[in-house]
Amino acid sequence: MNHDSKNIMVILSSPSGVGKTTITKKIQQKYQSFKISVSHTTRKPRPNEVDGVDYFFISHAEFKKKIHENEFYEYAKIFDNYYGTSKKTVDQIIKKNDIIFDIDWQGTKQLSKFKNLKLIKIYLIPPNKNELKERLIKRNQDSKDEVERRYKAFDEDILHWKDYDYIIVNQNLENCYKQIENIIISNKKDLSKLSQIIQ
Ligand code: 5GP
Numbered sequence: 001m002n003h004d005s006k007n008i009m010v011i012l013s014s015p016s017g018v019g020k021t022t023i024t025k026k027i028q029q030k031y032q033s034f035k036i037s038v039s040h041t042t043r044k045p046r047p048n049e050v051d052g053v054d055y056f057f058i059s060h061a062e063f064k065k066k067i068h069e070n071e072f073y074e075y076a077k078i079f080d081n082y083y084g085t086s087k088k089t090v091d092q093i094i095k096k097n098d099i100i101f102d103i104d105w106q107g108t109k110q111l112s113k114f115k116n117l118k119l120i121k122i123y124l125i126p127p128n129k130n131e132l133k134e135r136l137i138k139r140n141q142d143s144k145d146e147v148e149r150r151y152k153a154f155d156e157d158i159l160h161w162k163d164y165d166y167i168i169v170n171q172n173l174e175n176c177y178k179q180i181e182n183i184i185i186s187n188k189k190d191l192s193k194l195s196q197i198i199q
């Protein structure tokens with residue numbers, strides 16, 4: 001994976017339900033230079049999700065074929081489904097843009113093996129476990145069993161916080177977003193490339 005040394009790659013990971021997808025989208029809306037790496041998944045789309053925007057939704061057979069043909073920089077099995085970052089998607093984006101990955105700790109470990117990448121690894125955590133459960137229920141995207149499963153996965157997920165450069169507590173979405181924005185700005189050497197949309 002070769003890329004323009006001025007472009008940065010931000011990984012945002014968190015246990016499920018901490019608000020990472022909202023923050024990722026907010027960064028992309030504010031900074032034109034950032035593109036989100038749209039992953040492939042075998043998970044079924046949620047009602048509000050759009051194919052090619054939130055994910056590329058594919059079958060297990062298609063995913064297996066892509067693994068076999070070495071099309072992913074990283075992939076992982078999470079909650080019975082596969083999720084992966086396509087080489088083609090990333091290589092296209094990184095020539096001209098900064099990139100944000102919304103991936104889990106397994107994917108982060110795999111991408112970290114590419115030593116030439118300027119990765120900024122950020123891990124978001126909820127203020128406490130009860131809050132996490134409330135958020136998982138409130139966002140109303142998953143079945144009761146799935147909520148329970150994602151909640152239980154928290155203990156395993158959080159063990160991997162040490163693999164990240166920054167740990168941020170999402171107590172308040174706006175503050176959390178501001179902290180991430182500051183991290184990005186301080187890491188981005190060529191600030192002029194962060195072409196901010198005037199809002
Ligand atoms: P969800 O099903 O809630 O959209 O995502 C479940 C988990 O999969 C989240 O932690 C998300 O960050 C992670 N994820 C999404 N895409 C990828 C990917 O391409 N690779 C890896 N390793 N994890 C991913």
